[in-house]
Amino acid sequence: MTHRIESQRKLREICRIAARVFYERGYDGASMQEIAKAVGLTKAGLYHHVQSKDRLLFEIMNYGMDILQENVLDKVQAITDPREKLRQTIMGHIDLIVRARDMEITVILHENRSLKGKLREKINARKRDYILFLREMIVRVQGKARDAVRVPPEVATFALLGMINWLYQWYRPSGPISQAELARSYIDFFFRGLLGDKERNVWRQ
C-alpha cells in the first residue's frame, strides 16, 4: 500500500513536469529523453513509470481529471440543494482553471488532439461524466424554478463549460479582476441567464 502511494506520488510528479515540457515544446516536438532529463530520471527509469509517450500523455490528462474529482466533485458530493451544489461546483472549477500551478495540465486537457484510440476514449468518457453531472444539476435547478426560462439544458451546460474553460486563455489572478470578483460575476451571470431575475431573487432571500 505504501509502495502504491509512493508510486502514484512519483507518477504525478512526472505528469506535472512532463506537462510543462509538452506545453513548451509541443507533444510532437518533445522527446522522452528530454522529459526524462527534466524529471531527473534516466530514459529507462522514466519507462519504468510509463510505458510510452502516448501513455504519458494519457496519464497527464487522467491526472487533470483526478484533480477535478478530488478538489471539486468530492467536496460538493454531500450537498443536496442543486443550486448550492452547482454554485460550489462552479467556484471549484474556476479555482482549478485559474491556478497557475496546474496551468499546463489545463492546456493539455483541452487541446487533446494528440491522444488517439482507446486512451482518448477513456479521457472523453471521464469528461462526459462531468458534463452529465453538470447537466443533471442544471435540469434540477430549472425544475425547482417556478417560472423557469427555457434554455435547453445541453446548451446551458456547454455555455457554462465554455465560460469557465476559456478562462485559461485570458484570466490572470494578478490582473485587475480578483478571483473572488470573477467567481461572483460568473455565478450571478450564469444563474440570471438560466433562470431570470425573479427566480434568482427568490433564491437569494
Next chain:
Amino acid sequence: MTHRIESQRKLREICRIAARVFYERGYDGASMQEIAKAVGLTKAGLYHHVQSKDRLLFEIMNYGMDILQENVLDKVQAITDPREKLRQTIMGHIDLIVRARDMEITVILHENRSLKGKLREKINARKRDYILFLREMIVRVQGKARDAVRVPPEVATFALLGMINWLYQWYRPSGPISQAELARSYIDFFFRGLLGDKERNVWRQ
C-alpha cells in the same frame, strides 16, 4: 491588381490546406515538404508563396481573423443600435465557429502557442481589437439599460467569447440542436445574464 487578387486567392488556398495538415499532424510534426505535396506544389513553389513555416502559421491565423472581419464585422458596421449590433455579431461569430469548412483554422487560431515573437504579437493585436469592439458594445448596451445589472464588462466580454469559441469542442450542426436554436438560446441567455429579464423584455417589445 489582378495578379494581387490571384496571389491572395492562392495564399488562402494554401492556408486552408496547410491548416488541415497542421491539425492532423501537429505543427511540429508536419513538414513543409508534406504541406507542399498536399497543396500540389513543389517545395520551392510553396516557399515562393510563404517564406517559412512560422510565416505559414501566421498566415493561417491572419486568414482566420480576415474571415471574422469580412463575414461578421464588415456586415454589422452600419448598424447603430448597440443591442442589435451585438446580437448580429454573436450570430455571425457562432456561424463562423460551427462551419465545418473552417474548423481547422478555428482550432489553429485558438491553440496558438506555436507562434512566437512579432508574428504572435500581430495576431494578438487583431484578437485584442475584436475583444475591445465587443467590450465597447457591451458597455453601450449596459449604458442604455435603465436598471442595469452590474456584470463587469470585461467579464461579460470573456464569458461571451468563451461560450462561442468553446463551441468547436462540442457542437456539431448535424446533432440534435440546430444552429438556429443554438444561436437563439445563446443570445437569450447572454442578454438575460447581462441585463436581467426586465430590460430584455423592454427590448423585445
